[in-house]
Amino acid sequence: VWLIVFGMINANPSNYPTATHASLMFEYESVFIKSKKSNLESLDVSEIKYPFVYKYVYDANEYLACKINSCFSYDGEFEKVKKDIETLLKNKSTL
Structure with a gap:
């Protein structure tokens, strides 16, 4: 069933905007940047x-920088954490 649904979404993503968004969130987990408010x-x-x-x-x-279950990057400089987050996308595209 899921293969049929994902096939429909992939074939016509503009026809299923909410489902497209949900499938992307499933594929690319949310990342939370945690730090003090300032x-x-x-x-x-x-x-x-x-x-x-x-x-x-x-x-x-x-x-x-954390996903739902654990943090994967920790640094005093934001640029290092940003690079680690962007590496997630690069690693995903090479699979």
């Missing part, structure tokens, strides 16, 4: 080359 206020997540990035206020001076 660090997050200056960030523009739309500049990160990854489809689903969100800010999350957290009691830490550093930046953490």
